[in-house]
Every structure is written in structure tokens, then in C-alpha cells.
Amino acid sequence: MARWCYRHRLVVLLLWVGALFGLGFAATTAGTDYANVFSLPNTDSKRAYDQMEKAFPDSAGDTDTVVWKVADGTVRDASVRSRIQPVLDEIAGMKGVGQVAGPYQGERGAAQISRDGTIAYAQITFAEQANAVPKELVQDVVDIAQDAERAGLQVELGGQAIQRVQEPPTGLAEMVGILAAALVLFLAFGSLFAMLLPIGIAVFGVGTGLFSTQLLSHTTDIPDLAPLLATLIGLGVGIDYALFIVTRHRRGLLRGLESEESAVVALNTSGRAVLFAGGTVCIALAGMLVTNLRFLDGVVIGTSLTVVFSVLAATTLLPALLGILGTRVLSRRQRRKLAERGPEPERASGAAARWSMSVQRRPRTIAVLALAVMAVLALPVLSLHLGATDQGNDDSTTTTRQAYDLLAEGFGPGFNGPLQVVVTGGDTDALAKSIGGTPGVAAVAALPPANGVTVIQVVPTTSPQSVKTDDLIDTLRDRVIPDAGASAHVGGVTAVSKDFATITGDRLPWFVATIIGLGFLLLLIAFRSLVVPLTAALMNLIAAAASFGVLVAVFQWGWGLELLGLGKEGPINAFLPVIMLSLLFGLSMDYQVFLVSRMHEEWVHTKDNARAVRVGLAETGRVINSAALIMVCVFLAFVLSGDAGAAMAGVGLAAAVALDAFILRTALVPAAMHLLGNSNWWLPAALDKRLPHLAVEPAEEPSGDAAPVRGGASAVHGFVRDAEGEAVDGAILTLLSKGGRQLDRVTSLADGSYIVSVPAPGTYLLSATARSYGTRAHHVVVTDEPLVHDVELVQGEVDADAVN
Numbered sequence: 001m002a003r004w005c006y007r008h009r010l011v012v013l014l015l016w017v018g019a020l021f022g023l024g025f026a027a028t029t030a031g032t033d034y035a036n037v038f039s040l041p042n043t044d045s046k047r048a049y050d051q052m053e054k055a056f057p058d059s060a061g062d063t064d065t066v067v068w069k070v071a072d073g074t075v076r077d078a079s080v081r082s083r084i085q086p087v088l089d090e091i092a093g094m095k096g097v098g099q100v101a102g103p104y105q106g107e108r109g110a111a112q113i114s115r116d117g118t119i120a121y122a123q124i125t126f127a128e129q130a131n132a133v134p135k136e137l138v139q140d141v142v143d144i145a146q147d148a149e150r151a152g153l154q155v156e157l158g159g160q161a162i163q164r165v166q167e168p169p170t171g172l173a174e175m176v177g178i179l180a181a182a183l184v185l186f187l188a189f190g191s192l193f194a195m196l197l198p199i200g201i202a203v204f205g206v207g208t209g210l211f212s213t214q215l216l217s218h219t220t221d222i223p224d225l226a227p228l229l230a231t232l233i234g235l236g237v238g239i240d241y242a243l244f245i246v247t248r249h250r251r252g253l254l255r256g257l258e259s260e261e262s263a264v265v266a267l268n269t270s271g272r273a274v275l276f277a278g279g280t281v282c283i284a285l286a287g288m289l290v291t292n293l294r295f296l297d298g299v300v301i302g303t304s305l306t307v308v309f310s311v312l313a314a315t316t317l318l319p320a321l322l323g324i325l326g327t328r329v330l331s332r333r334q335r336r337k338l339a340e341r342g343p344e345p346e347r348a349s350g351a352a353a354r355w356s357m358s359v360q361r362r363p364r365t366i367a368v369l370a371l372a373v374m375a376v377l378a379l380p381v382l383s384l385h386l387g388a389t390d391q392g393n394d395d396s397t398t399t400t401r402q403a404y405d406l407l408a409e410g411f412g413p414g415f416n417g418p419l420q421v422v423v424t425g426g427d428t429d430a431l432a433k434s435i436g437g438t439p440g441v442a443a444v445a446a447l448p449p450a451n452g453v454t455v456i457q458v459v460p461t462t463s464p465q466s467v468k469t470d471d472l473i474d475t476l477r478d479r480v481i482p483d484a485g486a487s488a489h490v491g492g493v494t495a496v497s498k499d500f501a502t503i504t505g506d507r508l509p510w511f512v513a514t515i516i517g518l519g520f521l522l523l524l525i526a527f528r529s530l531v532v533p534l535t536a537a538l539m540n541l542i543a544a545a546a547s548f549g550v551l552v553a554v555f556q557w558g559w560g561l562e563l564l565g566l567g568k569e570g571p572i573n574a575f576l577p578v579i580m581l582s583l584l585f586g587l588s589m590d591y592q593v594f595l596v597s598r599m600h601e602e603w604v605h606t607k608d609n610a611r612a613v614r615v616g617l618a619e620t621g622r623v624i625n626s627a628a629l630i631m632v633c634v635f636l637a638f639v640l641s642g643d644a645g646a647a648m649a650g651v652g653l654a655a656a657v658a659l660d661a662f663i664l665r666t667a668l669v670p671a672a673m674h675l676l677g678n679s680n681w682w683l684p685a686a687l688d689k690r691l692p693h694l695a696v697e698p699a700e701e702p703s704g705d706a707a708p709v710r711g712g713a714s715a716v717h718g719f720v721r722d723a724e725g726e727a728v729d730g731a732i733l734t735l736l737s738k739g740g741r742q743l744d745r746v747t748s749l750a751d752g753s754y755i756v757s758v759p760a761p762g763t764y765l766l767s768a769t770a771r772s773y774g775t776r777a778h779h780v781v782v783t784d785e786p787l788v789h790d791v792e793l794v795q796g797e798v799d800a801d802a803v804n
Contacts (some may be wrong), residue, residue, distance in 0.1 A: 002267035002319045004209055006260050009320035016204055022489025023211035033217045034224040040293075043499040044477055048422040048491025055453035066091075066145050067406045071152040074117030075103070076502045080153060087148045088122050096137045098125040111445075119410030126161060133161045142399070153680045158391055158403030166398050173646075177637030178202075181239050181630045188243075188626045189250070190331035197246050197321055198630075202238030205313040209234055209306030214303075222298030228638075229299055229647045233583055234652070235634045236308035237281060237590070240272045240627040241314040244594060246621050249322055250329055255765065255779075256343025261323045271315050271596075277593050278311035280522055281586030285306070287515035288582050291507045293500075296578060303583075343763065343779065356618035359670045360610060367671035370663050371542075373574065377659065378545035379551035386505060387465050387571030388497035389644045392416060395566070408463070412442045417464025417494040419473065421456040426486030428454045434484045440472040456488075464494040465570045473498055501574035508577060515585045516540065523592070525691055527600050529681050535672060536592045539664050540585050547584065547656035548577070555648055564639055566647055573645050580649055584656045591665045595620050599673070600681075605741045610676050617670045628661030714782050717755035718790040720748045720768060727752030728793055731770035758782045768793060 008600060040046045053693035066088070070080055085104055092100040102122040113120045124141065126133045131191045132671040138161045149155045178199055185195040248270040252262030282304045288296045327335055349794055359366055392408075394401035407415050428446060435458055436444040443459040458476070462468040473495055481488045516537045523533035551572055553559045558569030599616030603609065635657065638650030673680050683691075731748040735756045743764070744756040758764065761783050769775040773793040780789055 001316070002264045002271065003260065003320040004624045005065040005316050006263050006323040006667055009323040012316060012320035014322070014422065016313065016320075020204055020207050020211075023208055023215070027211040027214040030215060030218060032214055034226070035217070035221045035298075036260065039497065040499050040503060043503070044489045045491045045495040045499045048420060048489035048495070051422045051424055051453050051489065052420070052455065052491065053457075055451040063123050063125045064119050064141075064157065064162050065123055065403060065407070066155065066157050067119065067150075067403045067410075068153060068155045069119045069406055069410070071154075075113055075120040076117060083148045083150070083153065084120075084122075084155075087145055087709065090144055091124060091141055094137065094140065096127050096133065098127050100124050114410030116410075119406055121407060121410075124159075124673070133164075135165055138162060138165045146399075153386075154402075154406075156403035156406055158400045158407070158565075162403075163391060163394075163400050166394075166400060173638045173640045173650075174235065176640055177235055177634035178632035180637060181235075184626065184630050184633060185239075185243070189329075190333070191329060193330045194246055194250065194331075197318065197325075197700045198239040198242035200321065201242040201318055202235050202310065203312045204317055205238040205310030205785070206231055206234035206306055208313075209302070209309040209761050212305055212309070213302040216301060217298075220298065220301065221294065223295060225645060226299045226302030229579060229583075229649065230302040230306040230639060232635065232638055232646065232650065233281075233303050233587075234310055236587070236631040236653075236657075237278070237307055238310035238313065239630050239634070240590065241278065241310060241316055243627050244270045244274060244623060245314060245318055246322075247328060251336075253327060253330055254334065254338065254343065256338075259326045260323070263319045266322075267315060267319055273593055273597055274311060274314050276522075276526065277590040278307055280519060280589040280593070281307050281583075283518050283522070284515045284586035284589065285582045287511055287518070288578050289584075290511050290514045291504070291578055293503070293507075293575075293578075295575065299579060307499050307586075332518075343781075352618050352622045355666070356621065356670070359617065359667065360614050360674055363671040363674040366667050370668040370671065373663060374542050374546045374668075378542070378549040380549040380557065381545050383556070384552055384572045385556060386501035386577070387469065387470075387576040388493075388500070389570050389573055389648075390416065390464060392465070392564075393520075393568050393570045393644055395570070401568070402569065404570055412459060412461060413463040413466075413655055414442055414460030414469065417460070417469070418492060419458040419460065419476070419495055420492040421458055421476065421481070421488050421490055423454045423456060423486055424452065426484065426488070428456070428486070431481065431486045431488060432456050432485040434480055435476065438472070438475060438480055440468060440475070443710055460494075464497070469494060470498050487491060497574065501571075504574045504578060508581075511578060512541075512581065515582065519585060521587055523596075524591075526593070527681075528683050528688060528691065529600075530683055530687075531676060531680050532596055532600075535669065535676075535680075536589070539592070539660075539669060540588050542668075543588055543656055543664055544581055545582070545583055545661045547652055548572075548657040551576075551648065551652045556650060564647075564651070566644075566651075567638065573648055574646070576648055576652065577804075580652050580656070583649075583653055584660075587653075587657060588660045588664075591624050591628070591661055592669070594624060595665050595669065605736075609680060610674065613670050613673045613680075617666070621666055624661055624665055628657050631657045686761055714758045714761060714784065715786040716758060716764075716766060716780055716782060716789050717786060718788050719752040720770070720791045720793060721752055722773070723792065723794050728770050728773065731768055731773070731791075731793065733791070734767045736765040736767065758787075766791075 056350060068075065068084060073080070081104060085102070088100050088102045091097055100122055101109070103109045103120040112122065142157055142162060144163060145157055146155050159564045168596070182195055182199055185198055186192070189195055209230055213215060213222060213230060213400045216222060245266050248266035249262050252265050253259065257265065285300050285304045302740050321650070322329065352375060391400040391404045404416055421435065432444050432446045435441060435456065440461050441458055442461045445457045447455045447457065460469045460472050473490055476490050517541070520533040520537055523536055525528065527533070554561060556569055556572060595616055598613045598620050602612035607614065632654045633652035635650045639647045716735065720728040720733070722728055727750065728748060729752065733746050733748065733754050733756055735744045735758065736741060736742055743759060746754055746756050748754040756766070763779055763781050765777055766780050766789065767775065767777040768791045770793055773795055776791060780787060
């Protein structure tokens with residue numbers, strides 16, 4: 001497939017461009033139909049909602065609030081009323097506004113003025129729900145209301161529709177994330193074209209995924225949060241997958257492969273790993289379906305679709321673009337060096353090689369330090385409180401946050417999240433009186449009955465996010481309502497949030513067990529080992545605990561919130577653990593696959609666990625860290641999205657990816673594998689026979705060598721000497737194929753001479769090592785004739801390339 005895409009690159013490019021613009025045109029024409037279907041079957045809040053829907057079918061529009069406060073006098077003063085009432089009348093006459101209920105309208109309106117008379121509010125009911133209200137209308141309402149401000153009179157607005165006009169411009173977070181990723185890619189590659197390739201693949205993958213999701217919103221329920229999360233994960237995996245393949249392709253070019261052969265090898269190795277990694281991400285995302293929460297079904301569709309398109313772009317569009325660019329994916333310095341000196345041995349960076357050997361020498365110390373860091377970061381998770389953020393968590397400079405604070409100041413902290421006790425039978429007056437006498441209740445008001453249903457508005461003494469408010473809901477449900485002999489249910493936004501958090505917490509263990517079990521089976525088949533998938537599962541749990549610890553410290557305890565400009569501390573969104581764990585398990589599995597697949601490849605060829613772990617870490621550590629840094633940049637950019645849920649997910653995922661890549665995969669996993677030794681690759685023989693064979697990243701075959709095969713076997717021979725020219729006796733020389741397969745292994749004689757057999761002409765790697773000497777490795781090009789190659793070993797010196 002890669003070869004076909006490479007040779008028909010213009011056709012492939014035109015197909016992708018056509019798909020992107022075609023889907024974009026169709027999606028723009030059709031518009032959006034996102035629906036936040038939030039259903040919690042068999043919960044008390046859902047029963048309350050069903051009864052209210054039957055009794056009050058016309059209360060459909062979004063209700064927002066205008067709040068004002070005077071510094072002197074009261075809001076009843078003629079000077080204040082003469083400024084506010086005309087504004088409310090003008091808003092009420094606007095097209096798209098249903099009604100405006102102000103505090104200057106009779107006895108019921110008087111309840112909208114605080115006891116001290118300094119704060120009042122009016123309720124604006126739009127004709128549509130918040131997402132359907134035109135932003136232009138909402139902005140006009142905000143402008144008209146705030147024009148009434150003067151010295152000593154503060155006017156603020158709150159509500160879902162108002163919050164929408166405060167969001168930063170759409171695409172700002174994505175643009176910042178892409179620019180940050182571009183900087184990291186340019187520093188990693190040193191080539192403009194190589195930098196643009198992963199970004200282009202991500203744009204095509206995310207674009208086609210988002211347009212498809214938008215079209216699907218007309219046929220199924222997809223929440224408006226789905227596109228944001230799909231962009232979040234799509235940009236991350238799209239850039240990363242292309243990065244892995246482009247890195248492998250550049251490696252092939254530097255080895256002397258032709259551009260087409262290098263692209264084919266890259267797709268047949270790293271491309272396979274990308275397919276496998278993308279599959280694990282989709283499986284982890286599909287694990288959300290286990291929770292049986294309809295709200296998340298659309299999130300699964302949107303995010304999975306974007307991941308699928310990102311994988312398709314990386315495995316079809318990318319080889320076509322590689323064909324168009326040719327050797328321009330290398331930097332000018334690399335192209336010039338390749339032309340002047342020819343193919344050169346690929347070298348892991350000195351830092352990567354040295355770190356890999358440090359882990360091998362001190363695995364216990366590094367494992368203990370890594371575990372200690374993760375344990376400390378995970379400690380805050382013990383105080384995790386799931387709930388729902390509201391406008392009280394907005395930045396203090398926003399009008400929604402100031403309106404929230406004014407209402408809390410004038411009417412109590414519970415006013416922003418009243419409970420609705422929906423009564424369908426029994427003595428309503430007795431129940432209202434009993435509720436009013438319950439500790440934690442600030443005010444009670446029974447609304448006029450309709451269709452046999454009475455709604456009792458209950459204002460708690462504590463804020464909607466307080467644990468005490470949750471306790472009050474339990475008290476009303478378990479004691480007050482049954483004792484009053486009434487048939488009633490407790491609803492409202494605060495009660496819904498509590499029920500959602502409870503259900504999420506109850507189903508979370510099953511969800512975690514499902515995605516860990518599926519991930520275990522995939523890795524078991526891929527690496528034919530019981531220990532490797534068990535290690536991966538344990539590491540995933542450690543990464544999840546530490547990342548949620550960071551979330552609790554930042555968003556629940558408030559550490560660094562002001563620095564990030566993320567408003568006020570509060571509970572962790574109840575839906576976040578499910579979404580974040582899905583993404584975290586999928587992404588961490590990516591890094592595990594790329595790391596362990598290289599180790600497994602080396603293990604299959606040499607059966608030397610220490611070498612396999614050392615080589616795998618040295619060759620993949622740098623690219624994994626670069627990929628992780630890109631993801632961290634993309635995720636942190638979503639702090640600028642203006643959506644509290646996306647900002648929380650961005651910070652949590654950035655922390656998770658950073659800890660996973662820089663501590664777990666770079667330190668703890670290889671240290672643990674060194675300690676476990678050959679047992680890493682243990683698999684019972686009976687199970688081995690029953691498992692299907694799946695090559696995640698097969699080794700490159702000798703046919704990929706630059707030199708064509710023209711004759712039979714040949715040899716490399718020469719002498720091994722030290723820096724003074726003395727013969728080195730007992731040096732071990734190993735001949736490896738370019739894919740890492742061991743072809744021959746010999747020991748030098750007393751005069752330092754050696755000879756290794758070569759199966760056919762081609763390019764090979766010759767490694768030499770001896771006790772008390774360092775290790776050296778060189779690429780050798782063998783023709784039909786035997787090659788004479790002398791090796792010089794230096795005491796204590798280690799060639800970084802030998803780690804490969």
C-alpha cells in the first residue's frame with residue numbers, strides 16, 4: 001500500500017484534498033445539530049426532570065440573569081430604577097427574547113431584591129436553548145445591559161448563553177498548539193519540510209474527522225463537547241504518528257536507501273506500529289460505552305472517527321507526500337553530508353545512549369526514584385471530589401463570574417444552584433415546612449401547581465459545589481421526604497451533577513477493568529509475553545493516579561490556577577475521569593508499543609534481554625520524548641479554549657503524557673525490564689501455540705540494503721588492535737543486518753585477527769567489544785569480494801552507535 005501511494009502520489013493527494021474540501025462544504029452547508037442529551041436512567045433527578053417536563057412543557061428557553069449592585073442607597077431608588085427599567089424593557093422587546101422578569105414587577109419581583117436592598121436581578125428567558133441563541137443577540141443584550149453602568153452602579157450578566165460570548169475566538173487553542181508543535185518539530189528535524197509533514201497530516205486527519213462528526217450530528221446525538229475533545233486528541237495523535245514514520249524514513253535515507261524504499265520500509269515498520277497504536281486508542285475510547293452514559297456515546301463517535309482519519313492520513317497521505325518531497329525531508333546539512341560522504345551509520349544521540357546505559361547500570365536506584373516521584377504526585381488523588389464546575393469557577397475578570405459572586409453575596413451561596421423538589425402526591429405544605437426546618441436549607445418557596453405537580457424551590461445555605469450540599473440532597477431523599485409521607489423527587493442542576501458523579505464513581509472500576517483487559521490482550525498477542533502487558537497495565541494505573549493527583553492539586557486545591565488564568569478552584573468534572581482515562585490509556589499504550597516493539601525486535605534476534613532493553617530505549621527514547629513534548633504543547637494550548645472542561649482535560653492530559661513519557665517510559669519501564677531479565681519475554685508454550693501471530697513492527701529484511709545482491713556469500717576480515725597498535729585477543733565481533741538481525745559472531749585470535757561470514761553483498765553493521773575496552777560499531781559495505789576491515793578499540797571509550 002505504501003509503495004502504491006508513493007508512486008501515485010498526486011492521485012492520493014488529490015483524493016485527500018477532495019475529501020477534506022468536499023466534507024467541509026457538505027458540513028458547512030448542513031450546519032451543526034449538536035445535542036447535549038444528558039440522561040441518567042433510574043436516578044431521582046431524572047424522575048424529577050420527567051415529571052417537570054410533563055407539567056411544564058413550555059419552559060424550554062435558556063434563562064440568563066442580569067445582576068446589578070449599588071454602592072450607596074438601594075436598588076429601589078428612583079435614580080437606579082430609571083436607568084435599569086428602560087434597559088430591561090428594551091431587552092424584552094428584542095427578537096429572540098421570550099420574556100424578562102424584573103424586580104420592579106409586583107410582589108413576586110420584590111423577592112429578586114436582596115435583604116439589604118443593594119443587589120437585585122432580572123431573569124431573561126430566550127426563545128431557544130443556549131446553543132441555539134445567536135451570538136449577535138446575546139452580545140447585544142450584554143452591551144445594552146452594561147451601558148447602564150455608572151459610578152456606584154455595577155451591572156453584570158450570567159448564564160449559559162452569556163458565557164458563550166466570553167469564549168476566545170474559535171480555533172485559537174488549536175492554532176497555538178500547532179505553532180508550539182511546529183517549533184518542537186523544527187528543533188527536532190532541522191528541516192522546514194520535515195516539520196510541515198506531521199502538521200499537515202494532523203490537519204487533514206482532524207479536518208476530515210471534525211467535518212464527518214458534524215455531518216453525523218444530524219443523524220445521532222453528539223454533544224457539543226465532542227468536537228473540542230476530538231480536536232484535542234486528533235492533533236496530538238496525528239502529529240505523533242506522522243513524527244514516528246517521518247523519523248524512520250529519515251533514518252532510512254541517511255543509511256543510503258532510495259527515497260521510495262525508505263518510505264516503504266518506514267511504513268512497513270513504524271506504519272504498522274501506528275496502525276496498532278491507533279487501534280488501541282480507539283479501543284480505549286470505546287471503553288467509555290461500558291459506562292452506559294448516553295452523554296458519552298457521541299464523544300466516542302467524534303474522537304474515534306478523528307483518530308481513524310488521522311491513522312489513514314499517516315499511512316496513505318504521508319507516503320505520497322514523502323514521494324513529492326524526496327530527500328528534502330532531510331536538512332540541507334544532512335543532504336550535503338550524504339552527498340559528500342555517502343551513507344553513514346545511524347547514531348543514537350549521545351544523551352540517549354548514555355541514559356540508556358545508566359538505566360542498565362543502576363536499574364534499582366532509578367526505579368525507586370521514579371516510583372517515589374509518581375507516588376508523591378499521586379497523593380492528592382486521595383481527596384478527589386467529583387462534581388460539576390459552574391460559572392463560579394470562571395476567571396474573576398469575566399462578567400459571568402462577577403454575576404455569580406453578586407448573587408451569592410446578595411442571596412446566599414446556594415442561590416446559584418437551587419434544588420427542585422418535584423411533588424406528585426402527599427401534603428405539599430407539610431413537606432415544604434419540613435424542608436424549611438432541615439439544617440442546611442436557607443429558603444423554601446412552593447410554586448403554583450400545574451397538572452397535578454408542585455415544584456418546591458429549595459435554596460441551600462452552601463454553594464452548589466460544596467460537599468455539604470450533596471449531604472443535604474441525601475438527607476432530603478433518605479429522611480425528609482419519606483418522613484413527610486409525600487411522593488417527591490429531588491432535581492435541579494445541582495442534584496443532576498451529584499447523581500452523575502455517583503454513577504460515574506460506581507461504574508469507573510468496570511470501565512478501568514475493561515480497557516486494561518483489552519489492552520492486556522492486545523499486547524499479549526503483539527509481544528507474546530505475559531510480563532510485558534502486565535507491566536504496561538500497572539504503569540498505566542500509576543500514570544492515571546499521578547495525573548489525577550496533579551488535577552486535584554491544580555483545580556481542586558487551586559495551586560497555580562491564577563498563574564494559568566483558570567478561575568477559582570472547585571470539584572473535578574464528573575465526566576472527566578472517564579474521558580481522560582480513555583485518552584490516557586490509549587496514548588500511553590502508543591508509547592509502550594513504540595518502545596517495547598523495538599526491544600522485542602532486538603530480543604527476537606539476539607535473545608539478550610539487557611541488550612534488547614538498552615537498544616530499545618536508546619533508539620526510541622528521543623522520538624518518544626519529542627512526541628510527548630508535542631502532545632504536552634497541544635494539550636496545554638486548550639487552556640485558551642475558554643471551555644472549563646476542555647481546559648481541565650488539557651492540563652490533565654498534558655500532565656499525564658509528560659509523566660508517562662519522561663518518567664515511566666524513559667526510566668521506570670526500562671529499569672523494571674532490566675530487573676526482570678529474561679522473564680520479560682516468558683509465555684507458556686501452550687498459550688503460545690493458541691495465540692495468533694501479529695507483527696507490530698517487523699525487522700527490516702536484508703533485501704532493503706542499498707547494494708543489490710549480485711553474488712553469493714562473502715566475508716569481512718582484518719585485525720582488532722588497541723590505540724598503541726597492539727593486538728586485542730578475545731574481542732567479540734558481531735555482524736548484524738541493517739534490521740538488527742545477528743548474522744555471525746566470532747572471537748579474535750591471539751594476533752587480533754578475525755573473519756566473519758557475510759551471506760550476500762550489501763550493507764551491514766560490524767560491532768566489536770572486548771573486556772576492559774570500549775565498544776565500537778561501523779557500517780561496512782561488502783561487494784562480491786571479501787572486505788578487509790581493521791578495528792581499533794580504545795580503553796574505556798564507548799561509541800554511541802554501538803548502542804544501536
